[in-house]
Amino acid sequence: MLLQAYGYEALGVRDKFSVAVVFACLSARASTLGALAMGSLPVRCGRLTGRRPAGRVAGILLLVCLLLTSARAVAEQPVLIVDGAQSAIALQPYISYLRDPTGSLQIEQxxxxxGQFRPASERRDLNFGYTHDHLxxxxxxxxxxxxLSDWLIEMRYASLDRVSxxxxxxxxxxxxxxxxxxxxxxxxxxxxxxVFALRLAPGEQRRLFIRAHSAGSLTLDSRLWPAAGFQQYSQKGYVLLxxxxxxLLALGSYNLLLFAVLRERSFILYVCFVASFGVGVLAINGLGAQYLWPNLGTLGNRLLPLGISLAATLGVLFAQAFLCTARRTPRLDRYLRVWAGLAALATLATLLIEVQLALQLMSIVGLVSAVVLLLTGVICVARRVPGARIFVLAWLALLIGGSLLALRNFALIPSSFITINAMQIGSAMEMLLLSLGLAARFNKLKRLQEEAQKQALAAxxxxxxxxxxxxxxxxxALAEANARLAxxxxxxxxxxxxxxxxxxxxxxxxMLRTRRRGELLALVLIDLDGFKDINDEWGHAAGDRVLIEIAGRLQAFARGSDLVARLGGDEFILLSEGIHNRQEVLVLAERLLQAISLPVALKDESVSVGASIGISFSDGIAPxxxxLxxxxxxxxxxxxRSGKQGVVLYAS
Structure with missing residues (x-):
């Protein structure tokens, strides 16, 4: 077990036969020494179990050498013991590494x-930066x-070209x-x-070798997961992505619709920036190779530098349109044009040069572009350019994220969740802020332009x-007339x-409300008595005065939910909802009759009218x-017909 756990080479042997011999000697000598220590073997004439003292000394020396060699191997590379109860295990403390500059070593070699492996615990992390070496x-x-237990080994950086x-x-x-x-x-x-699968039987010992090479940053941070635990962890990661x-899709689609409506150049530049940046992020986190270009192979490596470099170019063009640098800061606009041209050339170069150089060029172009645009925003803030403040905040977020990612890619800072995902975090904040700034800036510019045009063309x-x-x-006036007509x-x-x-x-x-509530609806029809005599004696003006007065009394008498209407002539309607019994309406109508009968003043005299009232009911269904x-x-x-001046409830 000791030989299997720490490797045959750690004991200085090269073939399995030698290993078996040494292991047998080790077992025999260990058992002999154990028996001697327990006093179970007799010592006769300087012999131990029939062996010579010189042989016994040689066996003890061999055992000590083997144990010291094994102890050295343990010190250099601790053995990872898994009992099935652990969750995620960071592997760096248990890993040794070997550089293969030529990439020619095979597993047998x-x-x-x-013995040439070095312990990874000496390093800050397993990020080897941009290198041509195989690790x-x-x-x-x-x-x-x-x-029996199932485990998964996960390399935490998706953008690795080949791992075995x-x-x-x-x-x-x-x-x-x-x-x-x-x-x-x-x-x-x-x-x-x-990700690699590993199945271990009880007591099983294995030595693992991982061979990795990548044109990008060679980040080999890894974890050992129980199979069930990794599934849960992986699902959460996919949800966040x-x-x-x-x-990104929502912001891009929203601003594309705005461009379709407003035809403003800054909106379409923003959409193109989001799209190209999204391609780069899809490449760096592995989703692109999984879903969008699963069979593209080595050509897929170029989509990362192409997407990010193109996003840097479009970012400069967007800044020119967003901040109106051609009109507000002409000299700065010329510098931006020069850098946009250089960034475009760098974008083209990512398709032609070696992939590793393309990735390094991408990091430089992205970082410099973020700095240039941040300085542009600061200058525009000083000159009170609309939208410049939110522009600075947006590019500051992206600059921080891009800087962390670039520094990590060059192995200048350690790899972590923050540094690996810094670009995604910073870009999400940046794109959200820019989307908000587009709307605010556009509205403010429109208002300023309208005010300037009004002042220039006032005379x-x-x-x-x-x-x-x-x-x-x-x-x-026409609208008011239409409202009056309505x-x-x-x-x-x-x-x-x-x-x-x-x-x-x-x-x-x-009727609908009455049916829903299970109540009664009362329709009270009021016909004035004696109104024709007033019209004949006092004239139509006096008659109109009486109608207006009676209408006012009915309106004042009605409840908030009631409706008072005039059918024509001297006929009025009171439509009353929420009635629970007929007697209630009869009492209401009697009081209404009294109110109508009060005198109406006409110049120096007063007149009175009576009323004949008929009432019908509905439950909202019938009638x-x-x-009704x-x-x-x-x-x-x-x-x-019964003599006027009174109330009658309808009865079939």
């Missing part, structure tokens, strides 16, 4: 050179779980491959990051303004009460509105 990682682990896992054990060497230049269907496990790209357009004012007055269409012109049209509309709604009105009319005429 690496197994023979484990080999070595890891020993042993399972103390009491049952060699698992060495009693059953030989098992190989798995992954990386973003490998077709997605050929990866050992389908995931945006390089989905939220990020969902926000020449004075007559036109007068004409516009007259047109506006006529339009307003009101008159629903009002009785003499009394101001609702007319037949308004009554019909209101009655339909009242319908027309029948007809029944009230029949009840009213029944009252008139």
């Amino acid at each position: 690496v197994v023979q050179q484990t 080999w990682l070595s890891l020993d682990l042993v399972s103390t779980a009491d049952q 896992l060699y698992s060495v054990g009693a059953d030989g060497i098992k190989v798995q491959h992954s990386g973003d230049t490998l077709a997605y269907g050929e990866r050992s496990i389908g995931h945006r990051n390089p 989905a939220l990020y790209f969902g926000a 020449a357009l004075q007559q036109e303004k007068v004409l516009e004012q007259r047109v506006a007055e006529r339009t307003e 009101a008159q269409a629903m009002q009785d012109p003499l009394t101001g009460l609702a007319n037949r049209t308004a009554l019909a509309s209101h009655m339909q709604q009242a 319908d509105s027309e029948t 009105l007809r029944q009230a009319d029949q009840a009213m005429y029944q009252r008139k």
Whole structure:
């Protein structure tokens, strides 16, 4: 077990036969020494179990050498013991690494050179930056779980070209491959990051070798996960990325619609900037190689520098349009044009030069562009350019994110969740702020332009303004007249009460409410008695005065939910909702009759009128509105035939 756990090379042997011999000697000598220590073996004539003292000394020396060698191996590379109860395990403390500058080493050669591995614990992290070297990682682990356990090794940086896992054990060497230049269907496990499966039996010991190479930043931070725990962790990561790209898609779509409506150049530049930046981020986090270009292979490596470099170019063009530098800061605008041209050339170069140089060029162009645009924003803030403040905040967020990512790519700062995802975090804040700034800046610029135009054209357009004012007055008067006509269409012109049209509309709604509430709807039809005599004796003006007075009394008498309408002539309607019993309406009608009978002043004299009142009821279903009105009319005429001045409830 000791030989398997720490490697044959650690004991200075090269083949399995020698290993077996040494292991047998080690076992025999260990058991002999143990027996001697327990006093279970007799010592006779300087012999131990029939062996010579010189042989016994040699065996002890061999055992000590082997134990010291094993202890040295343990000190250089601790063994990772997994018991099935751990969650995520950071592997750096247990890893040793070996550089392969030529990339020619094979697994058989690496197994023979484990003594040349260096412990990764000496390093700050496993970010080797931009390098042409191939890196080999070595890891020993042993399972103390009491049952078969499944594990996953995750390389936490998605943008790795090619990663292979060699698992060495009693059953030989098992190989798995992954990386973003490998077709997605050929990866050992389908995931945006390089992930490898590992199944350990109880007590099983394995030595793992990981071979990695990448044109980009060679970041080899890794974790060992229980299979179930990794699934939960992975799902959360995909959800966060989905939220990020969902926000980018929403912002891009929203501003594309604004461009379609306003035809403002800054909006379409913003949309193109978001799209190109999104391509770069899709490449760096592995989603692009998983979903959009799974079979693109090594060509997919160029989408990252192409997307980010193009985004830097479009960012400069967007800044020129957003801040109106050509008009407000002409000299600064010329410098921006020069840098935009250089960034465009760098974008083109990412398609032609070596991928690693393209990625380094991308980092430089992106960082310099962010600094240039931040300085541009500061200058524009000093010159009070509209929208410059929010522009500075946006590019400051992106500059911080881009700087952290670039410094991490060059291995100047350690890799972590923040530094790996710094560009995504900064870009999300930047794009949101720019989207808000677009709307604010556009509105402010429009207002400033309108004010300037009005001041410049004030004298020449004075007559036109007068004409516009007259047109506006006529339009307003026409609108008021239309409003009055609409009101008159629903009002009785003499009394101001609702007319037949308004009554019909209101009655339909009242019927629905009555049916829903399970109440009664009362229609009270009022016909004035003696009104014709007043008209004949005092004239129509006096008659109109009486109608207006009676209408006012009815309106004052009605409840808030009631409707008072004039059918025509001296006939009025009171439509009352929320009635629970008929007697209630009868009492209301008697009081209404008293109010109507009060004298009406006409100049120096006063006159009085009576009223014949007919009442009908509906539960909202039957009778319908027309029948309800007809029944009230029949009840009213029944009252008139009986001598006028009174109230009659309709009865079939």
